[in-house]
Amino acid sequence: MIIYMLCLVLFSIGLYCVLRKRNIIKIIIGIGIMEYAVNLFFILIGYVEGGRSPIYEHGQTMMKMVDPLAQVIVLTSIVLGLSVTLLLVSIAIKIYEKYGTFDITKINRLKG
């Protein structure tokens, strides 16, 4: 229970960063922290006490395994997080090239 709550505290740190900061790179970092927290929460849900990793071996003795389905879903989620980060970084570089700043309150000109 305390581990779940610490994981959600990590999520809320990312939420604070996204809502409060003005720098675009800081906002991308906040989105990354939220994504890490959600991935960790999925794996914590699927953890089995005293289990082993879901890979069979010849002559194994410990038969209890952790949940493989949560690991598959998180595997997809990491890929999507990488894609989103790359797209956001390229758009941020383009914004810097056009406006000369990363501050989101200064980006208010339509053209120029």
Next chain:
Amino acid sequence: MIEMYILLIFMITAAIIAVAAKDLLSSVVAIGAVGIGLAMAFLVLKAPDLAIMQLVVEILSLIILVRATTRKDLPFNISGRWVFNTLATILFAVVFLVSAYASLKFMPDLGSPLMRVSKVYLSEGLVRTGAMNIVAAINLNYRALDTLGEATMLFAAIIGVLAVARKIGRKG
């Protein structure tokens, strides 16, 4: 689970440093520390596939973020309604945490999940697919269309980056 407490406290500290640092390069390095801590947490929680994946992806995104932020620093400025904005954001986070605490009481405890679907995969996966790694068996056999969608998503991101980063069509 004492090592999970240590890793989580390390990750929270690094995340606070990443949020609060005034230098962009320092905060990018701090989020790299968060990612490495997450890879170690995956290793503790018996998920070696995810540990490899997270480590490699973290290195790549760290290189690209450092490449994006070199010599483009910005002074930290505060103006206008600072108290109200910060209080509203913290209130929102507190409401989120309290409601999450109220709903976490109805979930199974840590270490004893339900695993209603995964029992079938664990009992039949080795015989039906011939793969020793059950994660690869689910990812490539039972849920192959899911993997196709994942590759499509990455492909769409590649097309988007190449379209944003092109130089044709800009004058002057």
Next chain:
Amino acid sequence: MNKSPFRYDRGMTLIVKTVTRFTLGFILIYGIYIAMTGHESPGGGFAGGVIVALSFVHIMLAFGKEVALKRLRSNLIRLIISLGALVFLFIVIASFAGRCVPINLFFARDISCHIFNNAVIIPICEMIIVGAGLFAIFVALVLLSKSDKEFE
């Protein structure tokens, strides 16, 4: 490409270049190994593909942009990505249309017949897509930030 005045276009120091020459092949082969043995040990196609992309990024950071792009042209990268994606799409759609369930056509009835098994084909396709695609993204971002410096 015109003569660029920036220092990182000529690459890093001699130590970095020598170490890169030694370790490059090992990184590439390790990526292919991770991708090929994903069905019996930890790993998989995506992680192998990212390691392959990181080896090309390694060349580019150590030797500069021109040397890396001389080995791998931009049109060639796009051709490789498209071929990998088409093969992957063909496998999944064919198995879906053939037997209505993706596990039926390609799962190993006989463990010894691995040649057309999706424990081998799909990880290789995924490795090709991911490796070439991420390197293409890195090249695009580097070219973009370089033009941005000339713009200022």
